[in-house]
Amino acid sequence: MEATIVQDDIKHYPVLLNEIISVISPQHGGTFIDCTFGQGGYSKEILRFKKTKVIALDRDFESKKKANQILEKFPERFYFKNLRFSKLNNLKLKNENIKGIIFDLGYSLAQIKNPNKGLSFNSQGELNMMMGLNEFSANDVINKLEKEEIENILKYFGDEKDAKIISKNIIKFREKNKIKTQDLVDIIYKSKKNRNFKIHIATKTFQALRIFVNKEISELIYGLINSAKILKKDGVLAVVTFHSLEDRIVKYFFKNISQNKSVSRYEPKIEQKDLSFLMSQKKPINPSKKELEENQSSRSAKLRFVIKNKDSFEIETDIVEKFSDLLEIEKLGDKL
Numbered sequence: 205m206e207a208t209i210v211q212d213d214i215k216h217y218p219v220l221l222n223e224i225i226s227v228i229s230p231q232h233g234g235t236f237i238d239c240t241f242g243q244g245g246y247s248k249e250i251l252r253f254k255k256t257k258v259i260a261l262d263r264d265f266e267s268k269k270k271a272n273q274i275l276e277k278f279p280e281r282f283y284f285k286n287l288r289f290s291k292l293n294n295l296k297l298k299n300e301n302i303k304g305i306i307f308d309l310g311y312s313l314a315q316i317k318n319p320n321k322g323l324s325f326n327s328q329g330e331l332n333m334m335m336g337l338n339e340f341s342a343n344d345v346i347n348k349l350e351k352e353e354i355e356n357i358l359k360y361f362g363d364e365k366d367a368k369i370i371s372k373n374i375i376k377f378r379e380k381n382k383i384k385t386q387d388l389v390d391i392i393y394k395s396k397k398n399r400n401f402k403i404h405i406a407t408k409t410f411q412a413l414r415i416f417v418n419k420e421i422s423e424l425i426y427g428l429i430n431s432a433k434i435l436k437k438d439g440v441l442a443v444v445t446f447h448s449l450e451d452r453i454v455k456y457f458f459k460n461i462s463q464n465k466s467v468s469r470y471e472p473k474i475e476q477k478d479l480s481f482l483m484s485q486k487k488p489i490n491p492s493k494k495e496l497e498e499n500q501s502s503r504s505a506k507l508r509f510v511i512k513n514k515d516s517f518e519i520e521t522d523i524v525e526k527f528s529d530l531l532e533i534e535k536l537g538d539k540l
C-alpha cells in the first residue's frame with residue numbers, strides 16, 4: 205500500500221522528452237515500442253499523434269496501474285506487457301510496422317523513493333534492489349557471495365576504487381550479523397580513508413549492486429540486439445543512458461552496427477560490409493539548459509540514436525564478445 209502512495213505522489217519528469225519525440229518523428233505514424241514505460245511519459249506523448257500505436261514494456265509490476273489508465277483512453281492503439289526488454293523478441297510482432305524503439309534506462313524517481321525496493325542508500329531494513337522480474341536480491345549478493353566475487357562486482361559495475369577493502373569488511377561483518385542496508389552504508393564509510401567526496405560514499409557500491417541484481421548489462425546488450433533486428437526500414441533506435449557504463453555499451457553498439465572499420469590505404473582492399481544502420485549524429489544529445497533548471501536529476505542523461513537503412517533481420521555485431529568480461533561477472537548471479 206505504502207509503495208503505491210509513494211509512486212503516485214512523486215512528480216514525474218520524462219527526461220529529454222522533446223528530443224526523443226523529434227528523433228523518432230511519430231507524426232508520420234507507425235508502431236513504437238517503449239521498452240521502459242515507467243510512468244508512461246514517452247508513451248503518452250507518442251499517442252498524441254493519431255496514426256501511432258504504442259507497445260510498452262516495463263519489468264516493474266507497479267507500472268501496470270499507469271498503463272491501465274492509458275489503455276482505457278487508447279484501447280485500440282496501446283498495449284502493455286510486464287516484460288524485461290531483453291525478451292523483446294518474445295512479442296508477436298509479425299505485422300507491425302515498427303518505426304521506433306526507445307529505451308530510457310535506469311530508474312524512475314518513484315522507484316528510487318519506494319522504500320520497499322530499497323534502491324537508495326537512505327533506505328532502511330533488508331537489502332533488496334529488485335526492479336521486478338528478478339531472480340535474486342542485493343541481500344543474497346551481500347550475504348552469500350564470496351569476497352572476490354563481491355569485489356569484482358563493486359570494481360567493474362561501480363568503478364569503486366575501494367572494492368577490495370569494502371568486500372573484506374563485508375565478509376568480516378557478516379560472520380557475526382546479517383548485513384542490512386544501513387549496515388552496508390556503515391561498512392562502506394568505515395572502509396574509506398578519503399571521505400571528502402562530492403558524491404555520497406555509498407553511491408558507487410549501490411550502483412554496482414543495482415546493476416548486478418537487475419542484470420542490467422545483459423538486459424541492455426540483448427535489448428539492443430533484439431531491437432536492431434525487429435526494427436523496420438527507416439525506423440529509429442533511441443536510447444537515453446544515465447551512467448558511463450551504459451553509455452559505453454550503447455555507443456559501442458551503435459558504432460559497431462553503423463560504421464565500416466576504416467581501412468588503411470596501404471592494406472589490400474577488403475569488401476566493405478553492407479551495414480543496416482546509419483548514425484547521423486555521433487555526439488550524444490544532452491538536456492537543454494531549461495530542462496536542467498527544471499529537473500536537476502536529468503544532468504547525466506545522454507540520448508543517442510541510429511536509423512535503420514534496410515529491412516533486414518540479421519545484424520552483424522561483436523558486442524557480446526566485446527563486453528564478455530562484464531557478462532561473465534553477471535553470471536555469478538547463477539549461484540544465487
Ligand SMILES: C[S@@+](CC[C@H](N)C(=O)[O-])C[C@H]1O[C@@H](n2cnc3c(N)ncnc32)[C@H](O)[C@@H]1O
Nearest residue numbers: 218240242243244245246262263264288289308
Ligand atoms: C527512467 S524510467 C522510465 C521513465 C519513462 N520514460 C517515463 O517517461 O515515464 C525506467 C523504467 O524502465 C524500467 N526498466 C528498467 N530496466 C528494464 C528492463 N530490463 N526491462 C523492462 N523495463 C525496465 C524500470 O522499471 C523503470 O520503470
